[in-house]
Amino acid sequence: MRRRRWKRVLIGAFAGCAVLVDAGAAAAQAAASTEQVAIATPPAGSAAWLQDHSLGRALPNPATASAGAVAGFFASLTPAETTRLLAEYPLVVGNLDGAPLNLRYRANRAALSAERENALARAADPSLDVDTRALAVSRANDCGHLLAPGRQILAFDPRGRGLVSEVFGDLATAQRVSVLVPGSDADLGHHDQAAEPLRSPAGMARALLAEAERQAPETRTAVVAWTGYVTPSGLGPDAVTSRLADVAAPRLERLLDGLEETTSPDAPPALFCHSYGSVVCGVTAPHLPHATGTTDLVVFGSPGMGVQSAAELGPGVQVWATRNPTDWIGNVPYLEVGGLGHGADPTGSGFGAQDVSSTGAAGHNGYLTPGTESLRNFAAIALGRYRSVSLQPPAAG
Template sequence: MRRRRWKRVLIGAFAGCAVLADAGAAAAQAAASTEQLAISTPPAGSAAWVQDHAFGRALPDPATADAATVAAFFASLTSDELDHLIHEYPLVVGNFDGAPPEVRYRANRVAITAERDRARARAADHHLDSGARALAVSRANDCEHLLAPGRQILAFDPRGRGLISEVYGDLASAERISVLVPGSDADLGHFDQAVEPLRSPAGMARALLAEEQHQAPGTRTAVVAWTGYVTPSGLGPDAVTARLADAAAPRLERLLGGLKETTSPVAPPALFCHSYGSVVCGTTAPDIARPAGAATGSEGITDVVVFGSPGMGVQSASELGAGVQVWATRNPSDWIGNVPYLEVGGLGHGADPTAGDFGAEGISSAGAVGHNGYFAPGTESLHNFSSIALGRYGSVSHPSPDAR
């Protein structure tokens, strides 16, 4: 009983620090937050998929098949077989890392259309209470926006608050690929915001792609906004433990495995990890292997950029493995700097990645304001993110000793 009481006190201390640093809306959000149910199982339709022997052979199991197996399977399909699977199992195909991106885009349009129609039917069902109908209207509107021409939805799962990932640029031809891993409150309903777009994964991804194209118009780039895990809601208990990050890491690993099979960039995709997303990246990093032939130097190493980070779950960058190069920044007005950088009994996320003794490469975020200002036009952080994504490391600016 005493241990549980102490754990609640620690949770309150962590959340309280964040709330005091960013009072008002964040305080209300923290008060209303609840623990989230992580999604770790394959999408709806997977059980029927596994039992389907219409082609006279077993289909790869969404729960266990690696990306290479998935890629080989989809390469073996005829166009008729592919059309059948897309329309019969759109959620399975649309979320299958290792399937060709264009196939996933097609499948996810089918899945999103079905979810939009289901939500519209619920919105019109007067047997439901007004709150349920309002949520259905919101879900239908979110889906309708994703069906706009030109959108490339790489993953879509309507369970819970909704998981969604989108590609900006052309993955098939990209020489450089970036993956944005967002933090708390990222979900289907907050994926692409018209008001304050740089608070949303879609807005951040668009800003990064635009800066890359500005810096290197002759380089083919693509950015994946990956909201492929259940994020913490608000500043409650989930935000101060690694529980959701532990469930997210295998999903991020599968994404990277799928990109390895279906794309051919000149370097591994760079990871851009915001806020709690840096905990996800820290949990994933030890399983990112140093590629063969890269025993020295940075050739083939995965760049992991953390910003607005509460920690990466470790005390130093050396604990994250030899396969990653960690870059870190935090602007002075970001409230996350007031959160305790420690880990006690599973609460907290370890050392400050921007501290000099952590071992990350510090980068400047001059001009950025607040926890969500790192992708604002004209900021050093946006310039530096793009330079890292492009492999132009000599163009990266670093914080002054005083700023650090």
């Protein structure tokens, strides 16, 4: 009993620090937040997929098959066999890392269309209460937006708040690839926001791609907005523990394994990790392969990475970090006590990261605002133009 009470006190202390510096919306979020159910299992249809022996052989297990095995499996299929599997198991095919990119885009369009139709049916069902029907309308609209021509949906899972990953640029031919790992409140409904685009993964990815293309129009670049894990909701208990990050990390590893099979950039994909996303990247980093090169890992607005120094993240990463003076995350305690908190400040002098300048950025979501030093630096890192990156001057004294 005493231990649980102490844990509640610590959670309140961590959340309270953030609330004090962003009192209005953050306080409401903290009050309304609830613990989230992490998604670790394969999508709907996986059980039937595993029982399907119509090809005379077992289909790759969505939970355990390597990206290389998945790539080899699809390479062995005839066009007719591929089309049938897509039609019968769109959610499975669309989420299989290692499957051909265009096949996944097609499968996820089919899955989104089916989810939109299901949502519209729920919205029109008079036996459902008003709130349920309103949520169904929202879900239908979210799916409809992602079905717009030209959108490239790399993964989609309608469970819970909804997971989605989207590609910007031509991933198949890209020389430089970046993956945007978002923080709290990212989900299907907040993946792409028109009113405040830089609060959404899709908006941040678009900004990064546009700046990279401005700096190096001759370089083929692509950015993946990876809303591919269950994120914390608001500033509740999930935001101050690594529980959701621990489940997210293997999913991010599988994404990167799949990209290794289906793309051929000049360097490993760079990871851009915002807020709680930097906790996910911290858990993932020690498992990144380094035989093919060093992974650039950029953390911004970070509450910590679950470690005390960059050296603990392994030899396969180069850590870049930034936090602007008006970002409320700087008021959250940088420590870890009894599983609460996320360790040292990545922008601290003893952490071992390259402290990137973010001049011009404001607030927790302003790092990819056009004209800021942070956005310019992020694009330079994404392009591998490290000499162009401006670092934060050392603190006086």
